[in-house]
Amino acid sequence: MPPSPALRRGGPAQRWLEALPLGNGRLGAMAWGDPHRAMFSLNESTLWSGGPETDLPHRTDRHEAAAAIARSRSLFENGSVLEAQREIERLGAAWSQAYLPVGDLSVLLEGATEDAPTAERTLDLAHAEHVVHAESGEQLSFASRADEVLVHAAPCPVGARAALEFTSPLVEERRDVGPDSLTVLLRAPSDVPAGQFRRDEEVAWDAGAASRAAVAVRMSVTEGRLLLVCAVATTWQGLGRAPDRDIQEVIDEATAQAEAALARGEEELRRRHRESPAPGLEEVSLALSGSEEAELLATTFAYGRYLLASASRPGLPPANLQGLWNARLEAPWSSNYTVNINLEMNHWGAGVAHVPAAAAALEQYVQMLRTAGAETARRLYGADGWTVHHNSDPWGYTDPVRGEPSWSTWPMGGLWLERELDSLASFSGRSAEEIAQQRFPALREAVAFGLCLLHESADGHLATFPSTSPENLWRTSQGEVVSLSEGTGMDRWLLHEAAQHLLEAAATLGRQQDPVVQRAASALALVPGPRIGADGRVLEWHRDGLEEAEPEHRHVSHLGFLYPGEGPVEPELEQAVARSLEARGDEATGWSLVWKACLWARLHRGDRVQSLLELFLRDAETEEGERSGLYPNLFSAHPPFQIDGNLGIVAALAECLLQSHRGEIELLPALPPMMADGSVHGLRARPGIAVDMAWSGGELTSLALRPTGEGALGTHRVRRGDRVVSVGLSGFEPVELDVAALR
Numbered sequence: 001m002p003p004s005p006a007l008r009r010g011g012p013a014q015r016w017l018e019a020l021p022l023g024n025g026r027l028g029a030m031a032w033g034d035p036h037r038a039m040f041s042l043n044e045s046t047l048w049s050g051g052p053e054t055d056l057p058h059r060t061d062r063h064e065a066a067a068a069i070a071r072s073r074s075l076f077e078n079g080s081v082l083e084a085q086r087e088i089e090r091l092g093a094a095w096s097q098a099y100l101p102v103g104d105l106s107v108l109l110e111g112a113t114e115d116a117p118t119a120e121r122t123l124d125l126a127h128a129e130h131v132v133h134a135e136s137g138e139q140l141s142f143a144s145r146a147d148e149v150l151v152h153a154a155p156c157p158v159g160a161r162a163a164l165e166f167t168s169p170l171v172e173e174r175r176d177v178g179p180d181s182l183t184v185l186l187r188a189p190s191d192v193p194a195g196q197f198r199r200d201e202e203v204a205w206d207a208g209a210a211s212r213a214a215v216a217v218r219m220s221v222t223e224g225r226l227l228l229v230c231a232v233a234t235t236w237q238g239l240g241r242a243p244d245r246d247i248q249e250v251i252d253e254a255t256a257q258a259e260a261a262l263a264r265g266e267e268e269l270r271r272r273h274r275e276s277p278a279p280g281l282e283e284v285s286l287a288l289s290g291s292e293e294a295e296l297l298a299t300t301f302a303y304g305r306y307l308l309a310s311a312s313r314p315g316l317p318p319a320n321l322q323g324l325w326n327a328r329l330e331a332p333w334s335s336n337y338t339v340n341i342n343l344e345m346n347h348w349g350a351g352v353a354h355v356p357a358a359a360a361a362l363e364q365y366v367q368m369l370r371t372a373g374a375e376t377a378r379r380l381y382g383a384d385g386w387t388v389h390h391n392s393d394p395w396g397y398t399d400p401v402r403g404e405p406s407w408s409t410w411p412m413g414g415l416w417l418e419r420e421l422d423s424l425a426s427f428s429g430r431s432a433e434e435i436a437q438q439r440f441p442a443l444r445e446a447v448a449f450g451l452c453l454l455h456e457s458a459d460g461h462l463a464t465f466p467s468t469s470p471e472n473l474w475r476t477s478q479g480e481v482v483s484l485s486e487g488t489g490m491d492r493w494l495l496h497e498a499a500q501h502l503l504e505a506a507a508t509l510g511r512q513q514d515p516v517v518q519r520a521a522s523a524l525a526l527v528p529g530p531r532i533g534a535d536g537r538v539l540e541w542h543r544d545g546l547e548e549a550e551p552e553h554r555h556v557s558h559l560g561f562l563y564p565g566e567g568p569v570e571p572e573l574e575q576a577v578a579r580s581l582e583a584r585g586d587e588a589t590g591w592s593l594v595w596k597a598c599l600w601a602r603l604h605r606g607d608r609v610q611s612l613l614e615l616f617l618r619d620a621e622t623e624e625g626e627r628s629g630l631y632p633n634l635f636s637a638h639p640p641f642q643i644d645g646n647l648g649i650v651a652a653l654a655e656c657l658l659q660s661h662r663g664e665i666e667l668l669p670a671l672p673p674m675m676a677d678g679s680v681h682g683l684r685a686r687p688g689i690a691v692d693m694a695w696s697g698g699e700l701t702s703l704a705l706r707p708t709g710e711g712a713l714g715t716h717r718v719r720r721g722d723r724v725v726s727v728g729l730s731g732f733e734p735v736e737l738d739v740a741a742l743r
Contacts, residue, residue: 005299007123007634009033012132016041016327017631017641020123020130022150024143025278025313025357027232028324029150031141033121035134036109038152038228040141041327042102045316046236047213049192051243052372052395054209055094059399065091065380073465076484077458081476085405085484088466091380092400092408096393098192098334099320101327102213103168103184107152107228111160125299125306126282127274143310146272149229149261156226162219169329170213171205182217185251194334194391196403203330211235211243216254218262227266231257239317239368240396278309280354283690284682286653294674296617297653303634304650305353307643308346314360317394319346323643332640337392339413340470341555342644344420345591348564348598349650351427352658352684359424365394366417370445372396373414377449381411384516385449388413390470406483410468411453415494418446422501423564429688429709436505443502448516450495451523455486457542462526463487464495469540470557473549481549485542489558492528497565499524530561530573537580538573552585554592556599563598564651566661574603586611590620590628590636590645594652601655601670609656610672616649657693660685664717664724665705667691667742671698688712692734700742706734718742 012034013019019030019041028043060068068090075084119134132139137155144151156162164182174185190206212235219228233254235245261269286301288294311324320326321342326335337343343362350358373386376398381387388398390410400408421442425435450464457463463486470490473481499520506517531539540548540558562569562577569577581596588596593616600608620629620637628645629637636645657680659666665685679694679702690706700720707713707729715728720742729735 005295005302006125007299007303009121009632011118012121013633017635018633020121020633021307021310021323021325022128022130022141022143023310023324024145024148025310026316027143027148027150028311029141029143030325030327031121031130033119033130033132035119035132035136035139035154037106038139038141038154039104039106040150040152040230041104041325042150042215042230042232043324043326044102044213044232044234045311045313045324046234046243046394047100047102047188047211048097048317048394049100049189049210050097050393050395051209051211052240053242054097054191054395055397055399058094060091060093060380062379062382066382069381069466072484073455076465076486081482081484082480085482088405088409088484089403092389092402094399095194095197095401096334096336096391096397097395098194098329098331099322099326099336100188100192100329101169102186102215102232103166103170105215105217105230106165107219107226108163108165109154109156109160109226110163125302128278128281128306128310140266140270142270142273144261144269144273144276145278146276147261147264147269148257149231151261151266151269151273152228153266154226156221156224158224162221162226162228164217164219166215166217173212180219182215183251183255184215185247186213186215188213189329192330192334194401195330195332212247212250214251214254216251216258218258220262222265225266227262229258229261229269231255231261233257239315239365239394240372279357281305281309284354286678286680288675288678290677291674293614293617294678297613297674298678300617300634300646300649301653304349304646305355308350308355308358308647308650311643312355312358312361314357315364316361318343318361318365319358319643319647321642321644323647332642338390339388339392339416340390340410341557341595342591342642344416344564345594345644345648345651347420347424348648349654351424352654353650354427354682354684362424363421366421368396369398369414369417370442373398374445377452381452383449383452385445385447385452386414387411387449388417404483405466405468406473407471409466410470411466412450412464412491412494414446415450415498418442419494419497419501420564423566426566426686427684427688429707429712431711432508434711436508440502440505440509440511443498443505444514444516447495447499447502447520450498451516451519454523454527457486461487461528462523463542464491467491467542469555471555472540472553472557474541475547475549487528487542489530489538489540490560493530493558493561493565495527496524496529497561497567500567530558530576532572532576535579536576537583538576551583552587554588556581556584556592556595559599563595563602563655568662578603578605581608586615588628589638590616591638591642591648593628594645594648597652598648598655601652602659604670606656606670606672609652609670610674613672613674616645654683658683658685658691664719665689665691666719667693667700667703668695668698668720671695684708689716689729700739703737703739703742704734705729705737707732
């Protein structure tokens, strides 16, 4: 296996976007790398504003919701779209909560000779360690899963003294300072309205309805080495639960973690850290050669997997808009969960590139949303099943947020998330029966909700209402810019795919007589699939000929049936997707570049993927301002920083190397020129096959397949271009193939 790449930088970070990230799935830190004054910007995945009932006073009741939807539909059918949209806005009255920073921790070596400002710092992605190579000696930092602390070790010459500093944007309720210790109790805000609501709403600091965080720092000097450990514990009680854990218990926990870690010493802490890597992190690797761009691309693949693994832990909030790392009390879009694409994209690579902790974290998060979203479905739509709209948080916010429907009132988030969980399950190596047994109840509830949104449209088909195409807009014949529609392209393909998965699971389990299954089977015939307009593009809205308000819009939601969708796509639809992508253009936000790359890869257009990768790898910061690309620490720019680009690129590169959604394993289906030479280890094909392969000049040079579970045993078709071979996998040892048969 080739070594995992590393990020190397000369001199300390001068700002947050130059610092390098550490994380253990819960505790995060941005390491600034100054050998004289080590600083860490701290985060903890469970530290959010508010709680499960923060939005309760604002919720739209069922009577108001029913009346608003009835009025809206009547107005829409009569052509008064803008008035209909204003009625739909009544469904959203609040906002989801914000992910928060803990604060900045620094340790200053007073009395020590300062090192040269050019000391190299390295983030070792294989071992999740940050190292500063200073003249005075090596400084080591890591976030330990084994000991639940941030560890920092550095040379401490005779006569030097380590001085601790800690600052936070949160309310400091208590500070205890000792010669080699610091304990701080912080109080989070009880409500942080997102930026778009700040003209009318203020950050609230109600002490009785807020999370607390205890920060415990301990340090010692032994044989000329400083050892600092930092533990953070919060009043978190679990997904969807009020953060009301006993405060003294939290302080005691952080104190005990820090003191136990300090007692182990640097060598033992590092040994335990290396013996407890993030699950799956060492099992997949990609090497590319031939150019600096190729090597950088391989680094972004390893970095994306590292970031996702470092930001994920089952039972805790999954990776959010900024993963685990956020410096601001009021972060862009609250650093929460945007369900119309970003939360899903964060996890597109979790199956194919095997990041199991992320898959499990998402699954448990969705399990919580199902409960919260069932109440929302009944109250707002009088519907069965469950729903979540554009935004959410770890407390289970599932209502629309207050505002314009294009970014608030899109009720199909439950189907979107269940589709993602179906995809993750397909890489698991479990049997079809086991997967169906697990997924059937959840699919049944999600599809039940989608069916409740259907009504007969003017052309006799069934269409969802209310419906939008996430964040996009169109113009009425009167020139009004609106977003409200019925049966948008995204709604249709999502409902089709989820319903089809439900029918397949029902057939596997012998549950075809289930009433929801029968309703879904009947409805599918009346819900149109993807449709092609007169201009040859895929229709995004409810009818052809509507004028787009922004022809090059960043979202390509209506094309999702091709990717991440997994159903069969006819050649004429593939051509329509290509025309749609050409009309949208390449230039876009960071995450949109990734989605377009995935779509072009599904079309086997490595040349078009190449153009998007070049945009993705460029510098985000220019003299003219910011654009999509990469910041100095390789964080992806929307702009501003959003981690979905970093995590999504993993899936995009995997899609160029391996596709398995068509019932066969297709190798190197969309290889861009900058990926012409390389090797990959451990990439996953459905239904759970680890693939090792190498290639040179775009030609396959070696190949081995290994089943990862009982469900992956059997005979599989393997394709390279027009050549196909059948491979039998009867055990769990790798099977090496003669690649000559695939040339």
